[in-house]
Amino acid sequence: MEETTRLAGLIQERIDDTLAAHRGELQPLGADIAPLLDEAADYLAGGKRLRARFAVLGYRAVRPLDVFGEPSGELGVVLDAACALELFHAAALIHDDVIDRSDTRRGRPSAHRHFASLHDDAGWRGSAEHFGLAGAILLGDLLQSWADELMQRACDRAAAAAGRAAREHFNRMRSEVAAGQYLDVFEEQQPEFAPEQQQLERSTLVLVYKSAKYSVEAPLLIGAALAGADEEQEGALSEFGLPVGVAFQLRDDLLGVFGDSDLTGKPASDDLLEGKRTVLVTLSRTSLPDTQRRLFDEMLGDPTLEAEQIEMMQRTIRDSGAVRRVEDMIARNIDRAEASLDFAPLDVGAKERLIDLARRSTRRVA
């Protein structure tokens, strides 16, 4: 069996076990809470497990790990941490979809839409939409708690100093991603774009904290810390992880506008409807003549955009040269990440896997 398949299976198994244990614990609350548990399970059946995989690789970069061994002991610790990241990510996405008014996720209705449908189908009283909101907020809260719990179990079973270090990375990650999300929303609300250079800096700040550190660097560092990484090893993984995370989010920005919804599980153009001031969007509009730019700015974030208008915006972004610039940035970041590994004090086999996963998670999809 291939390692990737084995790991995917182990991660799914551990997620299932975790959710089953919580279902058992909550049995005294009766059958009416089943939809919460069911939606947690359905939600966590999907996803690319990117964060889990980076966490496992962070560990292996520092210390050998037999992924075909018994999923207890050392492997069990890594799996707990990896699954904690997946649970936390599900919690973050569920809340994020409420915030971004996204109706789909992973090719299914987003959690708030799912709970709203339950309400609609059952013909309950009150607002289905508001029930959807409540269900999504509470499910996100539950999953966030369960993520902590699992991460703590990993840290408790690791060597004391390793556990504490991993925990600190996890703590920082959580604060930074929530604050980064706030900044992202804040940017959308500003009446005007800032001047190009300033706006680029702002958009990059959001990209780094909301996504790049969170999606790649933090999982790598958590895995590495659990393996007992020294400062130099953590530094090397940051040097590698941050540009990969930047490339990952830049690819996501492209998908958010042009997206192949089959691949992303989200409709293309979501970012345009929501008015996200991504690096891609910021680069696009600066090269436009004044009148065209004013029109572009007006359409950006208008939730009632029609298909034709969306196509026009997509064409504008492509014609501006911004897509090419962003593709170049992705390539440069991946190159930089790869080069950073050359003399890094990390396991050679793990380096190859890191480069492979970095390429896969940032490659062109169309």
Add this chain to the structure above:
Amino acid sequence: MEETTRLAGLIQERIDDTLAAHRGELQPLGADIAPLLDEAADYLAGGKRLRARFAVLGYRAVRPLDVFGEPSGELGVVLDAACALELFHAAALIHDDVIDRSDTRRGRPSAHRHFASLHDDAGWRGSAEHFGLAGAILLGDLLQSWADELMQRACDRAAAAAGRAAREHFNRMRSEVAAGQYLDVFEEQQPEFAPEQQQLERSTLVLVYKSAKYSVEAPLLIGAALAGADEEQEGALSEFGLPVGVAFQLRDDLLGVFGDSDLTGKPASDDLLEGKRTVLVTLSRTSLPDTQRRLFDEMLGDPTLEAEQIEMMQRTIRDSGAVRRVEDMIARNIDRAEASLDFAPLDVGAKERLIDLARRSTRRVA
């Protein structure tokens, strides 16, 4: 200085220190996230610190604690846990107010209203209401993370077994309160009340998990566990804490219908507008003649109720005898809690304080 004043000061200080540390950590994200930190501080300047106080008393019931000593070492551990509960509670209230559409909390606008006002006042683009929602969700998420962090710091510094036991109580508490909140919302959506006995059981289930265990029993157990409580001591604190928690929520049900908003920081009648199927409401409507009950059920949960209609409902509830029955239940629960301490293997001085706090937190306010 009185002990209560000393403790209140120490708790506020530790909360301030915690928030200041996070503000420092998040500095790289720039000044635009200040509203998140400011609102956290403002929000946490209020509240009765009920959960913090029960946690401290849980500790003292098992092990002496010098609250006039240096707020490090043992006292520091208890303070961390107590503040973690206050942060978690703030997070829960912030999300709860979104879910319950409550516009005020602790005599101030609720967090989502606060963020919406920021948007309004600044004249940003997009929906102020939606920005309010986003801000409240993210601030709740942040505070939940910080609560977890602080609780873990307490657990790490306690004796190993004590820390693990406290952590387990904290984990269970978080799962149960979120699932209990879901049940609460679920009940409001049901087209019909269940038959009396069944509805009472359902309303009691919500009361126990959403509030009674969460507000009193869990904080006591967390404090006691950190002090190294044995099984018998934890059992005794549960025997005491659960009826106090029940009484506390029954008082809250009365306040949710009859005010007094000066004392609660929330408008009277919020529960009627939201359609909460509390024990009080369930008891009220069963004694009504059919036509009156149908009218009552129709009005319950109608957000457009006028002052006169609210007064009519309040009168109906009072005339039904339900208020008296609920007052009796409160008294009986407090009696039971007090009696449970008679032979409990807990510190005598702490028992007195426990009884005092139980009475204060459940007494008639008007």
